[in-house]
Amino acid sequence: MEVYLIRHGIAAERGTYTNDDERPLIEKGRIKTKQVAEKLRAINLKFDLILTSPLIRAHQTAEIFQKVGLTNQIEIFESLAPDSDINKWLEWYSQFSEPNSNCKLALVGHQPDLGNWTEMLVWGTVKEQIVVKKAGIVGLNVPKIENPLGKSELFLLTSPKWLI
Template sequence: MELYLIRHGIAEVATDDIKDEQRRLTKEGRQKTEKVAQRLKKLDLDFDFIATSPLVRAKQTAGILTAAGLSSQLEECTHLAPDGNIYDWVVNWLEPKNLAPDTRLALVGHEPCLSRWAEIIVWGEAKERLVLKKAGMIGVKVPETGSPLGRGQMFWLTPPKYLL
């Protein structure tokens, strides 16, 4: 299986009037994310499934990916919220899905969670070495059987500027 960890686009700054979970993509954030999605489509990349954090900015990003034709399957996943736990995600979301070994799964979420998840999948622990820029993507191939944790192979780490 291939996992694509995608950070949401540029979003509004949290203020007293705007709670973190309600922050929306800015105009620039939407435009950049749309360009990234179009570029991914031109590269013939598509996803069998997109799972997104329930926060507005992530759902908007996932919606842009879907609108670009990168997937027709979209589901909200609470494990991808900023306080999400990869171990809970594997046991309570990934394993029960019983996805095919050749599945391409996009996970749309937040930093530093996504970078940490990628590190745990690849190295078995978070080392705080990877940084995922807004609208950037990390690709990790995970083994067909057994836990993906500590057994993945990273094949893609791209900031959005290389896709624009």
């Protein structure tokens, strides 16, 4: 299955909100995220499902992707919040029945988690070498097996500047 890890767009600066979970995308972040989404639509990419972190900036990113026509379905997934454990997603993934063999799943979350999850899925360990830029995308072929850690294939790692 193709799994796309997408970092939220540019958000308000840390410390500008009492509760960091409530930091929204800023105008520049909304514009860049929409440009990335439009580029993905132009190459006919469509997600069967987008799972998003519950934090507002990630959810707003997922909504922009939905408004551009990249998905019909968004679900909040608590384990995509910062400092989350990939094992909760792996448990969900093992029970997820894809609608077809060409299923495309997007996960909208945060750095360093998305970089770490990429490393776990590709290498089986965290090396702290992959950085996902804001509105950047990682594309992985994740096998539908019990434990895909270290068995996934990286086919895309791009920052938004290469998409817009």
